Amino acid sequence: xxxxxxxxxxxxxxxxxxxxxxxxxxxxxxxxxxxxxxxxxxxxxxxxxxxxxxxxxxxxxxxxxxxxxxxxxxxxxxxxxxxxxxxxxxxxxxxxxxxxxxxxxxxxxxxxxxxxxxxxxxxxxxxxxxxxxxxxxxxxxxxxxxxxxxxxxxxxxxxxxxxxxxxxxxxxxxxxxxxxxxxxxxxxxxxxxxxxxxxxxxxxxxxxxxxxxxxxxxxxxxxxxxxxxxxxxxxxxxxxxxxxxxxxxxxxxxxxxxxxxxxxxxxxxxxxxxxxxxxxxxxxxxxxxxxxxxxxxxxxxxxxxxxx
Numbered sequence: 001x002x003x004x005x006x007x008x009x010x011x012x013x014x015x016x017x018x019x020x021x022x023x024x025x026x027x028x029x030x031x032x033x034x035x036x037x038x039x040x041x042x043x044x045x046x047x048x049x050x051x052x053x054x055x056x057x058x059x060x061x062x063x064x065x066x067x068x069x070x071x072x073x074x075x076x077x078x079x080x081x082x083x084x085x086x087x088x089x090x091x092x093x094x095x096x097x098x099x100x101x102x103x104x105x106x107x108x109x110x111x112x113x114x115x116x117x118x119x120x121x122x123x124x125x126x127x128x129x130x131x132x133x134x135x136x137x138x139x140x141x142x143x144x145x146x147x148x149x150x151x152x153x154x155x156x157x158x159x160x161x162x163x164x165x166x167x168x169x170x171x172x173x174x175x176x177x178x179x180x181x182x183x184x185x186x187x188x189x190x191x192x193x194x195x196x197x198x199x200x201x202x203x204x205x206x207x208x209x210x211x212x213x214x215x216x217x218x219x220x221x222x223x224x225x226x227x228x229x230x231x232x233x234x235x236x237x238x239x240x241x242x243x244x245x246x247x248x249x250x251x252x253x254x255x256x257x258x259x260x261x262x263x264x265x266x267x268x269x270x271x272x273x274x275x276x277x278x279x280x281x282x283x284x285x286x287x288x289x290x291x292x293x294x295x296x297x298x299x300x301x302x303x304x305x306x307x308x
Contacts, residue, residue, distance in 0.1 A: 002030075002033060002075075002210055002211055002214055003032065003033060003034060004033070004034045004035075004036070005026065005033055005034070005035050005036070005075045005076060005211065005214075006035075006036050006037070006038050006073070006074045006075050006076075007019050007022060007023065007035060007036070007037050007038065007074060007075070007076050007077070007078055008037075008038045008040055008065045008068040008069060008073070008074030008076070008077040008078070009037055009038070009039060009040070009065070009077070009078050010039070010040060010041070010061060010065070011039045011040070011041060012150040012151070013150060013151065013152060013176055014080075014150065014151055014172050014175060014176055015078070015080075016037075016039075017175050017176060018078050018080070018175070018200055019037055019078050021175075021200070022076075022078050022200070022202065022215075022218070022219060023035045023037075025218040025219045026214070026215075026218045026219075028218065029214070029217045029218045030214060030218075033214070038068055038073055038074045040064050040065050040068060041064075061079070061080075061083045062077075062079060062083055062084055062085065063089070065077045065079070065203075066088070066089040066092055066203065067089075069089075069092055069203065069204065069205055070089065070091060070092070070205070072205075075204065075205075075208065075211050076095070076202055076203065076204050076211060076215055077202070077203040077204075078200060078201075078202055079200070079201045079202075079203065080172075080199075080200065080201075081097060081196035081197075081199035081200060081201035081228060082169070082193075082194040082195060082196050082197045082198075082199070084196070084201050084203075086232055086235045086236035086239075087236070088203065091205060091206050091207070092203050092204070092205060092206060093203065093204060093205070093206045093212065094201055094202070094203055095202050095203065095204040095211070095212035095215045095216060095220075096201075096202040096212075096215045096216045096218075096219050096220035097196075097199050097200065097201055097202070097220065097221060097224050097225050097228050098199055098200035098201075098202075098219050098220075098221060098224065099199075099221040099224055100171075100198040100199045100221075100224055100227070101170075101171035101174055101175060101198040101199075102170045102171055102174055102185070102198060103170075103171065103193045103197050103198040103249060104170045104185045104186055104187070104188075104191070104193060104197075105131060105167050105168070105169060105170065105185075105186040105191040105193060105197075106167065106168050106169065106170035106173055106182040106183075106184070106185055106186065107165055107166075107167055107182070107183050107184040107185075107186060108155065108158060108165060108166050108167070108168060108173075108181050108182060108183055109158070109164065109165035109166075109183045110158065110159070110164075111183075112183060113165065113183060113184075114183070114184045115135065115138060115139060115184065115186065115190055116138070116139070118139065118142065118164065118165060119164065120141050121141050121142070121143055122142055122143065122164040122165060123142075123143045123145055123162075123163050123164045123165075124142050124143065124144055124145070124163060124164065124165045124166065124167065125144075125145050125146070125147030125154065125157065125158070125162070125163040125165070125166040125167070126144060126146075126147055126166065126167045127146055127147055127148050128167070128194070129243060129244070129245045129267050130192075130194060130245040130246065130247050130263075131167045131191060132144045132245070132267060132269070133245035133265040133266065133267055133268070133269050133272065134190065134191045134192065134245070134247075134263070134265070134269065134272070135167070135191075135269070136268055136269025136270075137265065137269035137270075137272050138190060138269075140269060145163065147163065147166055151168060151172050151173065151176055151178065152176075154166055154168060155178065155181060165183070167186070167191075169193075169194075169197055169198065170182060170185055170198075171197065171198035188249065188261060191247075192247035192248065192249055192261055192262070192263045192274075193247060193249050194247060195231040195232055195234065195235045195246070195247070195248050196228050196231055196232060197249075199224060199228055200219070201228075202215050202219065223252070223281075226250075226258065226281045226282070226284040227250035227251075227252075227258065227284070228250075229284040229285050229288070230248075230250040230258055230260045230284040230285070230287050230288040230291075231248040231249065231250050231260065231288060232288065233284070233285040233286075233287075233288030233289055233292075234248040234260065234262055234288035234289070234291045234292045235248065235288075236288075237288065237289045237292035237293070238264065238292045238295070238296075238300065238304065239304070243267065243307045243308070244264065244267075244303065244304055244307040244308070245263070245264065245265045245266070245267060245272075246262075246263070246264055247262065247263040248260060248261065248262040248263070248288070248291065249261050250284070250287075252281070253278055256280060256281055256282075257278050257279060257280060257281060258278065258279060258280070258281040258283075258284060258287055259276060259277070259278045260276060260277055260278075260287050260288060260291050261274070261275075261276040262274070262275050262276065262291040262292070262294075262295055263295075264295050264300040264303055264304070265303065266303060266306070266307070267307065271303065273295050273298045273299060273300050273303070274295075275291055275294040275295050275298065276291070277290050277291045277294065
């Protein structure tokens with residue numbers, strides 16, 4: 001039996017909240033297991049003056065944590081699932097996914113505005129090409145500016161007047177008790193979320209089935225797994241770089257069906273392609289592939305080529 005387990009995590013307030021959440025869930029299923037943290041400062045945490053898309057994308061938040069697993073300096077890694085690349089490092093497996101927190105993007109502003117009522121030419125902070133694309137498609141007058149750093153840092157920059165508004169994941173704000181800072185949750189028609197946004201992903205070594213089973217008992221959500229599989233299979237099929245705005249969100253549909261909505265666009269918002277498919281939830285991977293194929297047939301391959 002496993003009596004000690006080391007969790008690899010980033011050191012941001014949100015990452016530590018996530019690690020503590022997993023620790024509490026583990027204690028609920030096995031009170032005897034001793035859980036420790038290995039806090040790792042990743043490249044994504046250190047490189048703050050360059051857009052993520054220019055230096056390797058959201059995978060920069062993951063690779064050093066995966067290396068800790070490979071080097072056996074940790075037994076499980078806790079990630080924001082939206083940061084996890086479509087392909088895991090060799091020898092590692094996705095042992096479990098959590099129930100999803102609210103999946104939507106959130107507009108935070110100092111005044112009670114929406115995306116549609118922001119002043120003309122408002123300066124909006126985001127580090128996401130996906131968010132930038134969808135904001136500019138709806139409001140081409142907006143001035144999008146790079147916003148990096150952890151959640152409290154981004155909120156502070158807003159409060160200091162560096163931006164008129166910023167866009168963050170609602171899930172992170174909610175988990176940190178900052179839900180009152182949300183001015184508008186952006187609905188699906190305004191901003192399709194990132195793949196697996198709001199989900200925690202727990203990664204282990206493939207040769208540690210006992211640890212993987214413990215993690216699954218503690219936190220795994222089988223229904224959420226199907227939605228994540230659909231979204232991530234879309235991402236894998238599209239094969240876009242971090243400079244290509246891609247988005248997908250799967251929703252339960254009556255009768256055991258799954259509806260998945262996807263998007264591919266130009267970073268400046270001048271062209272956006274959308275598609276959606278519905279089918280049996282058990283065919284999640286196939287649905288994600290079908291969604292990608294539908295977008296590629298619309299011309300997404302040309303968008304992908306132009307942004308690589």
